[in-house]
Amino acid sequence: MSTPLEFAPAAELAALLGVHFDEPALLEQALVHRSWAFENGHAEPNERLEFLGDAVLALVVTDEIYHAHPEEQEGRLAKVRSAAVKTESLASIARDLGLGRFIRLGRGEAISGGADKDSILADTLEAVLGATYLDGGFATAYDLVERLFARRLLDLAGRDAALDYKTSLQELSAARFEQLPRYELHDTGPDHDKTFSATVLVAGEVVGSGTGRSKKQAEQTAAREAYRRLAARAVADGHDAVR
Known part of the structure; x- marks a missing residue:
């Protein structure tokens, strides 16, 4: 089993995602947590990609639930979207991918279990979506979100107060x-x-x-x-x- 500072290669993650990157450096950057960037002065953290990925995710999920549920009113659609993109949901999907072992973390953050923290997993997943959008365009990012979130959206559609x-x-x-x-x-x-x-x-x-x-x-x-x-x-x- 890998030690906390042994990170799986980004190319392996790309294969898991089923996405080809013309610029693999974008995916590499998406995996750089600010703690790693702080300890490695040449590295840029993934926060800008996270910002972009958050917007891409919101648009794709909104489009999906809007067309999948034509009878639902705005309030109900907003609840489904909120539940789908909340930190816990993103972290759950990231864990299913095994995303934690790909994230570049600083020594202290890695030792303290950062690779399994909801916030870090969720933020990194959004950064990966941002990198996918920049490299392959909206259609590629849409396809990835659709595949990653399909089961989650189907599950949420059947819930009410939950x-x-x-x-x-x-x-x-x-x-x-x-x-x-x-x-x-x-x-x-x-x-x-x-x-x-x-x-x-x-x-x-x-x-x-x-x-x-x-x-x-x-x-x-x-x-x-x-x-x-x-x-x-x-x-x-x-x-x-x-x-």
Whole structure:
């Protein structure tokens, strides 16, 4: 097994992606995290490519769900898009690719597990999409996004509240209690490896709790538990849960 500072070649990633790069240096740059660039003064980090890839991804996903769901309204489409391109979703797809072993990380970031951090995986995947767009054009980037995200978009299309439990809980809480949920957050562990815990209260009652590797993840987990609990109560009381 590779040590933290042994990185797989970018050409292997290109083969996994099924994309030919006329300028392989673009893909190489997409894999350069700022920590590596800092330790290697000649290297440019992938942040500009990430910026570009974020826009490409949003456009392709929007186009896909717009044409796949002609009956859906803007609000529902926005939820599907948001769920598809959120950090956790991108990180999951990146893990399926094994992207972590290709990312150029500085020594400290590599040793602290940076190759498996959601934020780094998600940002690098966006940078790869940006590099694909610059090298092969929009059609090539579109095809790659379509292949990488097809299963994810199909899964999200069948969900309801699960697209965004925080929003769904807010809607349910406002409808039933005329007030919004309140979250309490705590964290443990060192700065490079924190675990966050969230508790959510509605009308002064603790109705959900959860943990995660980010504040957002912990809040979503707590919101999921709270929504399911309050929705079950609403059904038992003869009311409809807000969808």
